[in-house]
Amino acid sequence: MQTRCGHGMRRSAGAVVFGVLVALAGCAAQPQSQPAAPAAAQPDASALAASKPVDYRLFAETSCPASAASYQEWVAKFQSYALHKGRPEPVVQTAFVGVKEDPEISDRAAKQPEFVTPIWTYLDRAVSDDRVARGQEKYRANKALLAGIEQDFGVPPGIVMGIWGIETDFGNNFGDHNVFEALTNLGYRANREDFACAELLAALDIVADGKLPPARLVGSWAGAMGHPQFLPSNYLTLAVDRDGSGTADLWESIPDALASAANHLVDDGWTRNLPWGFEVKLPARFPYGEAELDQRHPISHWRKLGVKTADGAALPDLPGNTSILVLAGHRGPAFLITENFQVILKYNYSTSYALSVAHLGDRILGGKRFAGTWPVAEQPLSLEEREEVQALLNARGLDAGKVDGVLGLKTRKAARGFQKEIGWPQDGFINKALLDELRKRRAA
Numbered sequence: 001m002q003t004r005c006g007h008g009m010r011r012s013a014g015a016v017v018f019g020v021l022v023a024l025a026g027c028a029a030q031p032q033s034q035p036a037a038p039a040a041a042q043p044d045a046s047a048l049a050a051s052k053p054v055d056y057r058l059f060a061e062t063s064c065p066a067s068a069a070s071y072q073e074w075v076a077k078f079q080s081y082a083l084h085k086g087r088p089e090p091v092v093q094t095a096f097v098g099v100k101e102d103p104e105i106s107d108r109a110a111k112q113p114e115f116v117t118p119i120w121t122y123l124d125r126a127v128s129d130d131r132v133a134r135g136q137e138k139y140r141a142n143k144a145l146l147a148g149i150e151q152d153f154g155v156p157p158g159i160v161m162g163i164w165g166i167e168t169d170f171g172n173n174f175g176d177h178n179v180f181e182a183l184t185n186l187g188y189r190a191n192r193e194d195f196a197c198a199e200l201l202a203a204l205d206i207v208a209d210g211k212l213p214p215a216r217l218v219g220s221w222a223g224a225m226g227h228p229q230f231l232p233s234n235y236l237t238l239a240v241d242r243d244g245s246g247t248a249d250l251w252e253s254i255p256d257a258l259a260s261a262a263n264h265l266v267d268d269g270w271t272r273n274l275p276w277g278f279e280v281k282l283p284a285r286f287p288y289g290e291a292e293l294d295q296r297h298p299i300s301h302w303r304k305l306g307v308k309t310a311d312g313a314a315l316p317d318l319p320g321n322t323s324i325l326v327l328a329g330h331r332g333p334a335f336l337i338t339e340n341f342q343v344i345l346k347y348n349y350s351t352s353y354a355l356s357v358a359h360l361g362d363r364i365l366g367g368k369r370f371a372g373t374w375p376v377a378e379q380p381l382s383l384e385e386r387e388e389v390q391a392l393l394n395a396r397g398l399d400a401g402k403v404d405g406v407l408g409l410k411t412r413k414a415a416r417g418f419q420k421e422i423g424w425p426q427d428g429f430i431n432k433a434l435l436d437e438l439r440k441r442r443a444a
């Protein structure tokens with residue numbers, strides 16, 4: 001049985017739509033139990049009324065509907081909007097036949113996770129020995145295809161295998177949601193209407209162009225489809241018909257699916273013959289304030305600071321800018337990443353995701369496990385604690401941004417400011433010890 005899976009929100013054509021939550025992106029790595037079937041309750045009259053289709057001709061929407069009295073009304077308003085945007089009426093009529101409200105979708109999309117999966121747990125699941133072994137089998141079976149893709153797109157087999165394994169566990173885990181149903185639910189209740197409208201219009205275009213019938217558009221709860229988990233807008237612009245069948249089939253054709261994933265990376269700026277990066281060893285007095293995604297320097301900069309490979313060798317020459325990444329503070333492993341790592345982040349904006357893609361690919365091709373050890377005794381902070389950290393940093397005049405429990409770049413910068421004040425390494429790692437220190441030093 002398919003698990004309900006797929007990504008959190010993902011990049012829509014041309015823009016990063018919203019941040020991906022690590023806990024959501026970890027889905028393929030983490031077999032999830034099926035939600036219990038709801039008890040066979042007697043449908044009450046109001047539920048029946050709410051599930052009845054609403055006539056779209058009642059509306060004249062000229063913008064993406066921001067609100068509606070019911071799910072079915074949102075669908076009707078969107079249909080009216082799609083007609084206004086020039087989508088053909090027969091397609092707009094048929095694509096939404098039978099779509100139903102699914103509160104599970106909007107709940108998943110709207111909620112902040114209580115606990116964000118720590119990077120070490122995420123990696124254990126995403127790059128398990130079992131997945132590496134199955135990846136090696138899949139790699140052997142598709143070696144010629146992968147070599148051809150590297151030749152034509154410049155994306156090496158390891159990265160393509162990594163994307164395939166993390167996105168859908170090599171096709172074991174596509175998701176089983178009708179994309180029109182998934183996206184209308186996101187639009188109606190999850191405050192994702194701009195994303196939902198853009199992707200629904202793209203899904204209608206796929207049908208209107210005769211590329212696929214509506215029923216073939218099956219994906220994750222967030223609307224991502226097939227082996228490479230493409231959104232409808234990605235499908236329209238980036239899907240590739242590698243096997244020459246006349247259709248880009250991301251569900252049944254491995255050549256189409258893997259070439260499309262590579263094409264997506266090329267579209268995001270993938271550089272041929274540039275590795276994603278590698279594990280490094282940092283010197284004792286490394287300026288941890290520089291270990292951040294937005295600190296980009298030529299590799300000579302890190303050499304001067306005393307950074308070595310994990311084996312203790314001098315850093316090799318690499319073109320372009322590079323960054324140092326520590327995902328679990330100064331006690332955890334460190335990585336040197338290239339612009340190609342930043343490209344993997346565009347596929348799905350989560351450092352845990354990107355590192356897992358990179359590492360799974362390396363392991364499938366015989367690479368070593370990471371040498372550094374993760375601080376596995378650290379307990380993840382709850383949502384309430386993460387928000388408390390942000391509020392306490394803000395109260396000190398260090399701008400941690402919105403108090404939303406999302407520990408992004410801004411919050412990490414503020415944490416570094418606090419670490420500087422108290423003489424700690426400025427690694428931006430937000431844990432219980434940091435929270436305790438913030439509480440202790442709270443302004444009286």
Ligand SMILES: [Ca+2]
Nearest residue numbers: 241245247249
């Ligand atoms: Ca094809």
